[in-house]
Amino acid sequence: MIASAKVHLHNPTASVANTDVIDRETPFTIGSMKLDDGPTIRTLMVDADERALKPGQRMVSKLVPIGRSAQTIVDLRFTPAS
Amino acid sequence: MATFLKDLRDIYVVGAGWHRYQPLSETPYVALGLKAIRQSLADAAIAWPDVESSYIGTGRLGMAAGRAMLKHLGATGRPLVHIENASASGSAAFRHACIEVAAGIADVSLAIGVDKPAAVQRAYTKTGIDNLAEDAIVPFTHFALLTDEYAHEHGVNPEDIALVAVKNHRNGSLNPNAHRQQARTIAEILGGKPVSGTLTTLQCCPVGEGAAAVIIASGDAIKRLGIDAGRAIHITASAASSERAGLQSAADAAITKDTIADALRQAGLKPQNVDVLEVHDAFTVEELQYIEAMGFCEPGQAIHLLKEGAFNIGGQMAVSPSGGLIAMGHPLGPTGVGQIAELTMQLRGEAGVRQHKSAKIGLAHMVGTGAVCYAHVLQKP
Numbered sequence: 001m002i003a004s005a006k007v008h009l010h011n012p013t014a015s016v017a018n019t020d021v022i023d024r025e026t027p028f029t030i031g032s033m034k035l036d037d038g039p040t041i042r043t044l045m046v047d048a049d050e051r052a053l054k055p056g057q058r059m060v061s062k063l064v065p066i067g068r069s070a071q072t073i074v075d076l077r078f079t080p081a082s
Numbered sequence: 083m084a085t086f087l088k089d090l091r092d093i094y095v096v097g098a099g100w101h102r103y104q105p106l107s108e109t110p111y112v113a114l115g116l117k118a119i120r121q122s123l124a125d126a127a128i129a130w131p132d133v134e135s136s137y138i139g140t141g142r143l144g145m146a147a148g149r150a151m152l153k154h155l156g157a158t159g160r161p162l163v164h165i166e167n168a169s170a171s172g173s174a175a176f177r178h179a180c181i182e183v184a185a186g187i188a189d190v191s192l193a194i195g196v197d198k199p200a201a202v203q204r205a206y207t208k209t210g211i212d213n214l215a216e217d218a219i220v221p222f223t224h225f226a227l228l229t230d231e232y233a234h235e236h237g238v239n240p241e242d243i244a245l246v247a248v249k250n251h252r253n254g255s256l257n258p259n260a261h262r263q264q265a266r267t268i269a270e271i272l273g274g275k276p277v278s279g280t281l282t283t284l285q286c287c288p289v290g291e292g293a294a295a296v297i298i299a300s301g302d303a304i305k306r307l308g309i310d311a312g313r314a315i316h317i318t319a320s321a322a323s324s325e326r327a328g329l330q331s332a333a334d335a336a337i338t339k340d341t342i343a344d345a346l347r348q349a350g351l352k353p354q355n356v357d358v359l360e361v362h363d364a365f366t367v368e369e370l371q372y373i374e375a376m377g378f379c380e381p382g383q384a385i386h387l388l389k390e391g392a393f394n395i396g397g398q399m400a401v402s403p404s405g406g407l408i409a410m411g412h413p414l415g416p417t418g419v420g421q422i423a424e425l426t427m428q429l430r431g432e433a434g435v436r437q438h439k440s441a442k443i444g445l446a447h448m449v450g451t452g453a454v455c456y457a458h459v460l461q462k463p
Contacts, residue, residue: 005226005279
């Protein structure tokens with residue numbers, strides 16, 4: 001993990017809002033992750049105590065269910081490796 | 083072989099005007115823009131028919147805002163064009179007005195930025211290509227992440243980065259055209275509403291309405307129209323760029339480094355020659371990153387210079403004496419034009435209580451989502 005930020009304000013635009021998935025509620029935590037393969041990506045983190053997050057910490061990817069209904073919809077998240 | 087402004091005929095800013103940047107009101111954009119234009123014409127002591135072309139920087143007004151505004155000055159039949167380039171819309175309008183006058187196509191051009199808040203969907207949400215968590219990473223979170231990264235990389239206390247806002251709110255309190263005109267303590271800034279990461283509302287720019295206008299003229303026009311040459315400010319460089327592949331660091335800082343280096347090279351100057359910098363400080367960490375990217379100091383040193391007062395009005399280099407985007411405000415279209423107007427006042431010695439003593443060289447810098455970057459150098463002749 002290169003950096004993280006706990007987000008307190010969020011106002012999704014109608015175009016981005018997807019009725020098939022659960023609304024994103026604040027606060028949530030975003031992280032910048034440098035992948036082992038080189039590229040850096042940003043996405044949400046789960047199961048992370050943001051107070052304990054430190055740049056340089058190793059993270060692992062995780063697929064998380066985000067669908068409202070029985071239909072299976074998953075999205076990529078990151079969580080501390082240990 | 084590329085041609086630069088310095089290879090063309092000399093051009094000058096001869097007039098500047100504003101409508102105060104402010105929260106959304108019922109004032110129509112036409113009234114906002116006309117106030118700034120009329121002030122700039124009066125400042126230059128020229129008449130509207132003397133203006134041969136108009137460049138209108140705006141991001142949120144909708145299609146063809148210009149003629150509905152300019153016709154109130156008189157339908158002169160002269161060309162006008164609208165330029166949208168995200169946060170840098172006004173900077174782009176200024177650059178293209180400069181190019182037209184420098185090239186000799188017009189003798190006198192107007193660059194006007196005018197905007198009012200309105201919901202405008204960013205095009206990258208309509209590309210048909212999904213991005214990972216894109217809706218959750220709006221600009222303030224992008225810069226909250228960069229704040230965390232900067233603090234970790236340089237061993238800086240994130241709360242110290244908020245000192246940028248203390249300086250800029252103080253400058254804004256001296257500016258009657260600023261959106262925010264109240265000096266703030268570090269406790270007030272840190273105690274404000276949390277936004278993202280360590281950023282609080284007072285560390286983020288307010289996006290309201292307003293207008294800024296400047297008149298660009300050739301030396302020939304200055305003589306022909308009897309403009310006061312002693313108040314004309316020489317535009318010695320214009321540089322622009324966009325994000326390229328392969329960057330190893332945040333795009334905003336990387337293209338800032340390249341673009342400002344280009345502008346300073348065109349003007350034959352070093353970063354340390356700049357007396358006044360109007361910088362794209364939409365979020366506190368940006369000011370530090372861009373001062374370092376322009377080469378004024380080594381990476382990680384800007385925070386120490388800030389604490390020493392180096393970037394205060396009266397310091398080594400006055401940074402955002404207008405209040406910057408954090409206090410002056412960021413109404414989008416007007417922002418880049420307003421920077422040029424502030425530098426013009428500073429280099430003339432007409433900035434009043436915000437005056438940076440003996441200012442001779444000014445640099446204006448803007449980035450815009452995309453990402454794009456602009457840099458302009460203005461000099462007292």
